Amino acid sequence: MDVVRNEPLLEVERLCVDFPGRGFRAKPNRVLRDVSFVIRPGETLGLVGESGSGKTTIGRAVLGLVPVSAGTVRFDGRDITRAGRAERRRLSQDVQVVFQDPYTSLNPSMTIESILTEPLTAAGTDAQEARRRVGALLDRVHLPADAAHRLPREFSGGQRQRIAIARAIALGPRLIVCDEPVSALDLTTQARVLELFTEIQENTGVAYLFVSHDLGVVRHVSHNVMVLYRGDVVEHGRAEQVTADPRHPYTRKLLMSAPVPDPAAQRLRREERRALAQSA
Numbered sequence: 001m002d003v004v005r006n007e008p009l010l011e012v013e014r015l016c017v018d019f020p021g022r023g024f025r026a027k028p029n030r031v032l033r034d035v036s037f038v039i040r041p042g043e044t045l046g047l048v049g050e051s052g053s054g055k056t057t058i059g060r061a062v063l064g065l066v067p068v069s070a071g072t073v074r075f076d077g078r079d080i081t082r083a084g085r086a087e088r089r090r091l092s093q094d095v096q097v098v099f100q101d102p103y104t105s106l107n108p109s110m111t112i113e114s115i116l117t118e119p120l121t122a123a124g125t126d127a128q129e130a131r132r133r134v135g136a137l138l139d140r141v142h143l144p145a146d147a148a149h150r151l152p153r154e155f156s157g158g159q160r161q162r163i164a165i166a167r168a169i170a171l172g173p174r175l176i177v178c179d180e181p182v183s184a185l186d187l188t189t190q191a192r193v194l195e196l197f198t199e200i201q202e203n204t205g206v207a208y209l210f211v212s213h214d215l216g217v218v219r220h221v222s223h224n225v226m227v228l229y230r231g232d233v234v235e236h237g238r239a240e241q242v243t244a245d246p247r248h249p250y251t252r253k254l255l256m257s258a259p260v261p262d263p264a265a266q267r268l269r270r271e272e273r274r275a276l277a278q279s280a
Ligand SMILES: Nc1ncnc2c1ncn2[C@@H]1O[C@H](COP(=O)(O)OP(=O)(O)OP(=O)(O)O)[C@@H](O)[C@H]1O
Pocket: 019, 020, 031, 049, 050, 051, 052, 053, 054, 055, 056, 057, 058, 213
């Protein structure tokens, strides 16, 4: 993928996040240490690492959902680390999120039309105009117009994730934090939803911070990849470089555990894993 060269949209510099330690007088637990990266308009940064490495916390820090202990998060040149409620509301038009679980991220009692008009009316769009835009939003995620009057439970996991994507793009954001957006889906559905993310990016120029534990998924959609291990960045570079020529042993391990449908490639991986285990 060609990286769009431009001024940074999101600049995270030496970000540190602490959570309170467990127990009386316990020291705070530092879960992110000096994390720095840049995302330019139209670009995707894939963030990978095993469970507990701090991926979600980075996304939450960008969304202003966790307090930042040190460092800065700049969006469009402005430090948003300590943005107040009014600025956060303004930012919510520019920065949106798609969560992992398509079964819990949509309100089960709301029709798809209500789910999609909610962000629009909250941002001041007239209710009639908001309803008018629903058909176009559904079309952009390849769902039929009659989906508008149905409830989330009538849709499959992949279709629900399409609805969540339609909601995320309703306000024309410039950045979407995608937190494990395909992890709950089967492999075929994953591939289709990843294709949709790419198509939307090509059509709108939106940037993604794409969080996943699966390097195999991340390399399909990312221009750059950052690998996180226990709160530290251990590798950061162009997606092709990180996946073809990983520098860090942890990245190599992640790469070898990524599922591949091709049996010959899987055999090769098994052999590589065995060789690596013997040399360790
Ligand atoms: N609200 C919180 N309070 C205390 N500790 C937290 C909180 N949220 C996360 N943590 C801790 O911070 C660390 C990083 O968690 P985070 O959810 O960012 O990891 P992750 O890489 O996204 O993992 P997963 O893939 O399992 O979601 C973990 O040790 C976790 O237990």
